[in-house]
Amino acid sequence: MTAPPQLHRDDRPRCTSRLEAGTIATPEQLAPVRDTPLPTVGAHPPLFAVLGAHGGAAASTLARWWAPAADTGLAWPGSPRTTQMVIVAARLCMPGLTAAADRLREWHAGLAPDGVQVIGLVLTAARPGRVPMVVRRYRSVVAQLVEHVHQIAWHDELLSCELTDLAQYVPFDPPPLRRSRLTDTVPPDVHHAGTQIITHLAATRIDAAAQDDSEGTP
Structure with a gap:
């Protein structure tokens, strides 16, 4: 049986769960930190981690759909021996958006482990049908906290x-030609989001390499 991942909450001084300016929080109000490396994807280490902003955020499903991803549960990936590129996942509802905002503000405030970089937010439908106006409005507010937002429909x-x-979904797979069973192919929205994430991730790495080269030039 595989040993469970080692999680801890550190003693860093923090803001509140809403991360309001000028306030301090206890470690219990922050996401835990995963010390152990993420599981490999086949023979390769994962390219990015999916972090659930709350329970039921569909992080496990998304990490399964996207072959290059690994599920880090509710914890920040703290080990430098694994990827620390993170996609935050949440349900498209008020509690889900609030939890996502907490994690994103935590990261912006420098309160996530060293090396963590949030590369996007994935919002999965909480139910079939139209999203209420109040949720759509708050989604727009939360979207300002992250550069890339991806949406997954109800399936x-x-x-x-x-x-x-x-x-x-495997990178460079062609998009599905038509809707089919989820056991046969990923849905078009999952494919589209996966392609965008891989593209953004590649661009981020190119930019980082260029910056390293420029800093090393005498």
Whole structure:
């Protein structure tokens, strides 16, 4: 049996869970930190981690759908031996958006572990149908905290599928030509979001390499 990941809450001084200016929080109000490396994806280390802003954020499902990803649960990936590129996942509802805002503000305030870089937010539908106006308005507010926001629709078939049965998105796979079963191919919105994430991640690495080269030039 695989040992559970080692999680801890450190003693860093923090802001409140809403991260209001000038206030301090206890470690219990922050996301925990995962000390152990994320699991490998096949023979390769994961390219990015999916962090659930709250329970039921669909982080496990998203990490299964995107083959290059790993599920880091509710914890920041704290080990430098694994990827610290993070996608924050949340449900598209008021509690989900509030939790996502807490994690994003925590990161912006420099309160996540050293090396963590948030590269996007994924909002998964909380139910089928139209999103209430109040939720749409708050989504716009939370979207200002992150450069890239991806949306995943409600998929009824997930209610009757095991995670291990879901098809996976692999970078450079062609988009699905038509809607099919989730066990055969990923949905178009999942494919589109995966392609955007990989593209943004590649651009981030190119920019970082260029910056390193310029800093090393005498």
